[in-house]
Amino acid sequence: MKSRSAWAEPYKIKMVELLQMTTPAHRKKVIAEAGYNTFLLRSKDVYIDLLTDSGTSAMSDVQWAGMMRGDEAYAGSENFYHLEKTVQEIYGYKYLVPTHQGRGAEHLLSTILIKKGDIIPGNMYFTTTRLHQELAGGQFRDVIIDEAHDPDSDHPFKGNVDLAKLEALIRKHGPEKIPYVCIATTVNMAGGQPISLANLKEVRELTSRHGIRIIHDMTRVAENAYFIQQREPGYRRKSIARIVREICDLTDGATMSAKKDALVNIGGFLALNDWDTFEEARNLVVVYEGLHTYGGLAGRDMEAMAIGIRESVNQHHMHARVGQVEYLGHNLQAAGIPVVRPIGSHGVFLNASAFLPHLSQDAFPAQTLAAELYRDAGIRTMERGIVSAGRDPKTGAHRYPKLELVRLTIPRRVYTQAHMDVIAESVMRVYDRRHRIKGLRMVYEPKYLRFFQARFEPLG
Numbered sequence: 001m002k003s004r005s006a007w008a009e010p011y012k013i014k015m016v017e018l019l020q021m022t023t024p025a026h027r028k029k030v031i032a033e034a035g036y037n038t039f040l041l042r043s044k045d046v047y048i049d050l051l052t053d054s055g056t057s058a059m060s061d062v063q064w065a066g067m068m069r070g071d072e073a074y075a076g077s078e079n080f081y082h083l084e085k086t087v088q089e090i091y092g093y094k095y096l097v098p099t100h101q102g103r104g105a106e107h108l109l110s111t112i113l114i115k116k117g118d119i120i121p122g123n124m125y126f127t128t129t130r131l132h133q134e135l136a137g138g139q140f141r142d143v144i145i146d147e148a149h150d151p152d153s154d155h156p157f158k159g160n161v162d163l164a165k166l167e168a169l170i171r172k173h174g175p176e177k178i179p180y181v182c183i184a185t186t187v188n189m190a191g192g193q194p195i196s197l198a199n200l201k202e203v204r205e206l207t208s209r210h211g212i213r214i215i216h217d218m219t220r221v222a223e224n225a226y227f228i229q230q231r232e233p234g235y236r237r238k239s240i241a242r243i244v245r246e247i248c249d250l251t252d253g254a255t256m257s258a259k260k261d262a263l264v265n266i267g268g269f270l271a272l273n274d275w276d277t278f279e280e281a282r283n284l285v286v287v288y289e290g291l292h293t294y295g296g297l298a299g300r301d302m303e304a305m306a307i308g309i310r311e312s313v314n315q316h317h318m319h320a321r322v323g324q325v326e327y328l329g330h331n332l333q334a335a336g337i338p339v340v341r342p343i344g345s346h347g348v349f350l351n352a353s354a355f356l357p358h359l360s361q362d363a364f365p366a367q368t369l370a371a372e373l374y375r376d377a378g379i380r381t382m383e384r385g386i387v388s389a390g391r392d393p394k395t396g397a398h399r400y401p402k403l404e405l406v407r408l409t410i411p412r413r414v415y416t417q418a419h420m421d422v423i424a425e426s427v428m429r430v431y432d433r434r435h436r437i438k439g440l441r442m443v444y445e446p447k448y449l450r451f452f453q454a455r456f457e458p459l460g
């Protein structure tokens with residue numbers, strides 16, 4: 001066993017939120033009412049909520065104290081200037097446009113930079129990011145290394161870009177058709193996998209040669225920096241803050257969902273280094289989000305974000321955060337449960353194709369498994385497979401992703417090690433009866449981001 005002091009929680013608990021206990025009969029009823037979609041469950045029916053790490057973190061007492069210092073002026077709030085200064089200092093980007101969350105920033109950026117027919121390469125797609133690129137008339141192209149699509153590959157940096165794939169795209173379409181390359185830290189859809197600094201430097205070198213921007217999807221940049229510190233030669237002695245800064249300095253701008261790394265329940269921003277794009281974004285934000293000094297947020301939200309950004313780059317915080325996720329992942333691996341390797345930063349990803357090999361992808365194995373996990377012990381997880389991948393906008397056919405996963409996402413600073421053990425036990429119970437699990441069929445499918453609201457019925 002690894003020494004417990006290696007990652008014991010670097011905080012103590014000041015206030016608690018009581019959990020709801022439910023019965024098997026109740027869970028069977030409500031998951032059917034929810035159309036076997038965990039997004040449609042009510043949270044009062046959930047015992048341990050691993051749906052997402054987005055906006056579900058516990059804020060510190062310092063952040064809560066910051067909330068009381070909210071300056072709710074319509075224009076020129078003090079909290080905006082604190083946030084702007086923090087972003088400049090910690091991340092190094094020059095100009096800041098606050099938005100209500102990450103997709104608000106994606107919307108502004110895609111609207112400004114993408115023209116019809118453009119190509120946007122990225123290290124794997126993200127649901128909202130790709131949709132905004134498509135709605136702006138562009139097309140996403142995956143340039144991540146092949147290992148990222150293989151759940152059993154132990155590559156330490158599965159978020160890396162395959163430079164040959166990127167170079168081939170530039171040669172085929174020409175740099176004028178590529179407004180930017182989107183680089184995510186860490187790569188959510190690959191299982192929370194990091195990109196290395198060595199690889200990012202090569203991407204920078206290649207894109208600079210062709211005059212192409214790098215836009216950083218920096219949602220989990222501190223978690224990515226932690227993996228660099230632990231795995232990449234030459235970074236063991238560098239602080240997370242220093243590595244975060246080195247990553248950001250290699251890019252031209254960023255979209256941020258502060259609901260993840262930055263430890264707040266709502267918030268995000270667009271950060272840019274070039275004045276012209278910033279000026280357009282600062283103008284466009286007033287149409288969709290709010291004035292450029294609040295962008296859809298209350299002053300208190302911006303204050304909590306500024307404090308959370310600083311807490312996110314703390315070594316002890318990140319050690320405990322990733323340590324807890326790895327603890328759960330390694331326990332599941334030891335029990336023979338098929339999980340994506342290496343264990344990612346924000347959750348453990350079950351390989352539903354290997355968990356339920358008797359189900360074809362058309363029977364929605366990951367959606368099925370998420371529903372079964374809920375039924376077993378009231379643990380809410382989510383699908384990251386064929387439902388999340390959606391349909392090809394041209395052909396209208398399902399996209400069949402190589403990864404068919406269930407995400408057990410761990411909120412930051414919320415659950416204890418005992419909860420991790422309860423989760424592992426439940427997954428093992430479902431694994432023991434996996435052969436009896438039947439698939440689902442989709443009976444309602446919304447047009448956009450269907451995984452949020454689609455409904456299913458049991459097959460057979």
Ligand SMILES: *Cc1c(COP(=O)(O)O)cnc(C)c1O
Nearest residue numbers: 101102103126128188217219257
């Ligand atoms: C969550 C997320 C987003 C979108 O952010 P929201 O705050 O949910 O709108 C974009 N990219 C990645 C990688 C994410 O995880």
